[in-house]
Amino acid sequence: MNNTIKIIIGLFIFAIINTIYIRYFSIMGIMPNISAIVVVFIGLNMGMEKGAYYGLYLGLLNDLLIGISLGLSALIYMYIGYISGALAKKMYNENIFISTLAVMLADIFYNVIIYCTHYLPKEYEFIKYCMRILLPEAIYTLGLFLIINALMILIRRQMNRGF
Amino acid sequence: MYKNKKSHTGKYIVGVTIILIITIVITAEKANFATNITSYITTPVYGLFNGINSLIGGSFNYIVRIGTLEVDNERLLKENEKLKYDNFILNEFKEENKELRNLMEMSERNLYSVVTGAEVVGVDSSSYSKIFIIDKGRNNGVNENMVVINYDGLVGKVIEVNDLSSKVMTIADEKIAVSCMLQRSKEQVILKGANLQDNGEVCKLDYITTDTDIIEGEDIVTSNISDIYPEGIPVGKVTNIQTDSSNLVRQVYVKPNVNFKRINDVLLIKNKE
Numbered sequence: 001m002n003n004t005i006k007i008i009i010g011l012f013i014f015a016i017i018n019t020i021y022i023r024y025f026s027i028m029g030i031m032p033n034i035s036a037i038v039v040v041f042i043g044l045n046m047g048m049e050k051g052a053y054y055g056l057y058l059g060l061l062n063d064l065l066i067g068i069s070l071g072l073s074a075l076i077y078m079y080i081g082y083i084s085g086a087l088a089k090k091m092y093n094e095n096i097f098i099s100t101l102a103v104m105l106a107d108i109f110y111n112v113i114i115y116c117t118h119y120l121p122k123e124y125e126f127i128k129y130c131m132r133i134l135l136p137e138a139i140y141t142l143g144l145f146l147i148i149n150a151l152m153i154l155i156r157r158q159m160n161r162g163f
Numbered sequence: 164m165y166k167n168k169k170s171h172t173g174k175y176i177v178g179v180t181i182i183l184i185i186t187i188v189i190t191a192e193k194a195n196f197a198t199n200i201t202s203y204i205t206t207p208v209y210g211l212f213n214g215i216n217s218l219i220g221g222s223f224n225y226i227v228r229i230g231t232l233e234v235d236n237e238r239l240l241k242e243n244e245k246l247k248y249d250n251f252i253l254n255e256f257k258e259e260n261k262e263l264r265n266l267m268e269m270s271e272r273n274l275y276s277v278v279t280g281a282e283v284v285g286v287d288s289s290s291y292s293k294i295f296i297i298d299k300g301r302n303n304g305v306n307e308n309m310v311v312i313n314y315d316g317l318v319g320k321v322i323e324v325n326d327l328s329s330k331v332m333t334i335a336d337e338k339i340a341v342s343c344m345l346q347r348s349k350e351q352v353i354l355k356g357a358n359l360q361d362n363g364e365v366c367k368l369d370y371i372t373t374d375t376d377i378i379e380g381e382d383i384v385t386s387n388i389s390d391i392y393p394e395g396i397p398v399g400k401v402t403n404i405q406t407d408s409s410n411l412v413r414q415v416y417v418k419p420n421v422n423f424k425r426i427n428d429v430l431l432i433k434n435k436e
Contacts, residue, residue, distance in 0.1 A: 016208050019285030019296065020216070023424060029335075030290045049172045056179060064201040066287045066294060066330065068322075071186035078183075082176060114291060119337075137290050 007042075007054065014038065015061040025144075030133070032141045035062060036106040037148065039077045040084045044099055048085030055081025076113050080106040096149065103145045107138045202325035206298065209284040209328075213298075275312070275393050275432040279303050283426055284328070293319075293336040293356065297429060300327045305431055308391055313429045316397035316420035317341070317385060321431070333423055334366055334398065342389035343368075343398055346382040350375060354383065354398060354417060366399060368415040375413075379404055383417060393435045 043051025059074030084102045111134045281297040301324050311318040311331050319333040336356040343354045357367040381401045385392040403416040
């Protein structure tokens with residue numbers, strides 16, 4: 001099967017599984033942003049163009065499944081994919097620092113845009129939003145990313161040894 | 164060659180951005196054609212995954228509990244006997260209540276009319292909003308603003324209906340407000356979602372002055388003057404009362420009866436007529 005079709009089907013199944021199982025990850029109402037991790041990962045490994053396209057696709061899926069206004073996460077994830085693709089040019093072989101930075105920035109970027117579009121009209125304080133949502137979510141997402149990354153490196157090494 | 168390609172991507176990105184911003188403005192807070200079409204594709208997939216999920220979970224549970232099944236069965240049989248007896252007594256009371264109401268020439272209190280039961284298939288993956296998807300839609304008689312409850316109390320209301328699925332906003336979401344009353348004093352209050360406050364997934368009451376008769380642990384039920392919610396559905400308990408520095412207003416936090424983490428089956432009931 002074509003690689004692109006594989007990724008498209010994979011992302012579709014990921015979006016659905018994400019909404020089914022994400023509630024078991026909730027700590028004090030904070031959920032990790034796994035979609036951002038996936039988009040950053042695609043951007044870092046496949047470059048700006050594909051990062052932007054797949055980000056747009058995953059964001060649209062998220063909007064269609066659970067979002068309130070169509071297109072907002074699509075827009076955010078498209079930029080996340082594009083920017084992490086641009087970052088990838090500076091990345092050497094398995095450089096954990098750049099990818100960690102990209103995931104953290106992606107999550108913060110997402111939540112700042114959400115704050116601007118959802119809560120600015122209601123004058124909800126930004127500091128409070130940072131303490132309650134933005135920082136805990138960024139830390140949680142980062143922790144999850146580091147665990148996934150470590151697992152992937154382990155699997156890759158095992159496979160290299162095996163073949 | 165590479166540079167040329169890159170500039171093309173930039174153009175596409177600007178174009179897509181403009182199109183998406185227009186879409187966001189048009190579709191803000193409204194059910195739309197696209198989500199309805201998608202629901203036809205996603206609902207079967209949700210069904211498949213939930214089926215697999217319950218199959219795995221069910222057999223896992225069976226293996227774990229196989230040792231205690233006999234003890235459990237004994238306990239449940241005893242409990243069943245007791246419940247049968249309780250039910251009998253309650254039926255007696257119901258009849259008596261009916262007769263007394265007839266004597267007083269009062270109309271019978273309407274019970275909530277259930278439209279359909281539904282299963283929660285997915286939840287919003289973002290930290291800021293508390294929305295979930297249920298597997299019943301317009302084809303099953305669901306309408307917008309319909310009230311969603313489970314056996315613990317009020318869950319929320321339907322905000323978007325597609326043909327096969329719907330989205331429910333829970334009472335912990337910042338964007339929702341429910342007209343409620345205090346069960347002891349029957350005083351009217353407005354309950355708002357406060358999942359963005361510092362103390363976790365709770366709700367709060369708005370406009371509580373210092374002369375309102377309210378205590379910690381008090382029950383809150385839906386109000387009799389609400390347009391959407393039928394009267395008397397249990398909502399939650401007052402957990403924390405903080406007096407403002409000006410001594411005029413109080414911050415009152417409410418813990419909902421429903422545990423939003425463990426929510427699987429819900430009932431949809433008709434709006435008040």
